[in-house]
Amino acid sequence: MNWLRVFFVGGLTSYRALFNWISPWVFFPVLIVYPLFQTLFFAYLGRFADVQSDEFFLVGNTFVAIAVTGFFGMGNAVANERRSQTLAPVLATPASRLALFLGRTLPSIATGFLVAAVSFGLGALILGVDVGGAELARLAVAVVVCSFACTAFGLCLGALGLRGRNVSLFADTISGCLLLASGANVPLERLPDWLRTLGSAVPLMHGIAASRKLAAGETLGDAGHLLLVEAAIGSIYLVLGLVLLRFFEHEGRRTATLETF
Amino acid sequence: MTRAFFSGMRIHVKQFTVNAFDLSAVVLWPILYASIAYYLLDGKNDPELLLSASLGAAVMTMWALVVLGSSGALENQRWLGTLELLVAAPMPFAVALAPITIASGVVGAYSLVATLAWGALLFDVPLSIESPLAFAVAVPMSALAIGMLGLMTAATFVIYRAAFHLGVAMQYPVWIATGLLVPLSVLPAWVGPISWFLAPTWGFRAIRDAALGGPAWTDMGMCALLTVVYFAVAAVCLRVFENFARARATLRLT
DSSP, rough: HHHIIIIIIIIHHHHHHTTOSHHHHHHHIIIIIIHHHHHHHHHHHHHTTTOOOHHHHHHHHHHHHHHIIIIIIIIHHHHHHHHOOOHHHHHSSSSSSHHHHTTTTHHHHHHHHHHHHHHHHHHHHHHHHHOOOOHHHHHHHHHHHHHHHHHHHHHHHHHHTTTTSSSHHHHHHHHHHEEEEHHHSGGGGGGOOHHHHHHHHHHTTTHHHHHHHHHOOOOHHHHHHHHHHHHHHHHHHHHHHHHHHHHHHHHHHTTTTTOOO | OHHHHHHHHHHHHHHHHHOHHHHHHHHHHHHHHHHHHHHHHHGOOOOOHHHHHHHHHHHHHEEEEEEEEHHHHHHHHHTOOOOHHHSSSSOOOOHHHHHHHHHHHHHHHHHHHHHHHHHHHHOOOOOOOHHHHHHHHHHHHHHHHHHHHHHHHHHHTTTTTTHHHHHHHTTHHHHHHTTSSSOOGGTTTHHHHHHHHHHHHHHHHHHHHHHHSSHHHHHHHHHHHHHHHHHHHHHHHHHHHHHHHHHOOOOOOO
16 A cells, blocks of 8 residues: 555655646746747748658657656656755655656656647647547557657666766757657658667657657557557666666665765 | 956856756757758758758757756756845846856857857868858857847746746747748748847847858847847846845745
8 A cells, every 4th residue: 555655646746846847837838838839940940941741740749748758757756856855865765666766657657648738739730730530549549658668768867867967968968869860850761870770779769650650540550560669668768767776776875975966 | 246247257158168968058959950950951952051050050059058058047046045145245136147148158159160060071061151250250249149138038037936947948939930940931920020139030140141141240230239238128127026036035946
């Protein structure tokens, strides 16, 4: 019972507090305004360059918004314990680490879904992109898979925060690279091979490719293999994140660096 | 006051140039945006367009650093508990804040080197500057004007608890409205008049016209005019919002 309480109640409270949006007005600029204008920026750039359609950029940037939510949200939900000077007390508790940290992933996945839904909806409205109800339902599945994968990757970043000082630097750098390497804004066939290979090793590229197929009317059966790859990548990062958390907690205790900046 | 301003400039330029987050922003982000533009615009086969995209990406970074620098600095000072001390200091708060925003713009100018080098090395973007003198003046003029726009927006950040988040959200709207990578002709007509009031529009035009040939000095005149206007508005806004924050006792809230 206590495990579940730590997982659900503790997870939600920690996520909201450490991602710094106890108040929804803090949430609004970063998770609604930023992704919406990012979508518009690249859609207009695409129009100017005569490359792809608005739908291409709308889908791509909706998924980048999920990545930003997962990387920063989950990363900060672990790493900000150090900044708020609560890391040592949290790690001194007898609570299960699995419940403690995995509990923060659920709100992150839910936030990713919400951000994707809002930015896709508003973006579609402004750009005049029309996507049918059946396609939207299939896209929702892709969004959940991508949110999971990005949150799992964010857990790895958060684990680095038990050792490093600035998780935002990693999250910012990787999410920036994904703007280019994930195929969100540049068609994959225009990218060099090494960049495509790099992009395929982190979440997003397969999720975006699947979503474009789903938005174009293909079924989950047609795009399912891409979503399975995305889920597999997410699972690998989830396991890696949990291992890293264990490792860095141990190292932090051994070298007494949990509270250093 | 002059000593406080220049000391602040020196300290913040030093801080920004040793901060990994800012350095990555200076080097990585303009390269990323320029690369996306190169890959998308490559089909147009226009070297001048690619050079213009490089310069646009650099000015985008200038604005990003200014708005993130000013909002992040305010939030950091809240967390460190020094915001109240700065506000309570006998010099005007604008003098403490202006060095942060201008230093961000100055450091952002480094990104010009990054994008131009990247474009030349990987995408064969030509590096010819039509008017080197105008270019050398346009870059600091743009940094100053964009820094002052940052000062004006920072005035509102004083009353906002999570200033950095607001700073993050303000990047793309300004990038769009100032036509840095996407020409204003592609955007709805009502965006055009908004762009006239934003320093990155004129800063970018000045740098681009100096590089490609055009009325760079007129654009720099607009930068100078906007710098003065921004400073006047910022000084008033800072006074009003500072009093507002003092009255509500919110300066310390994180």
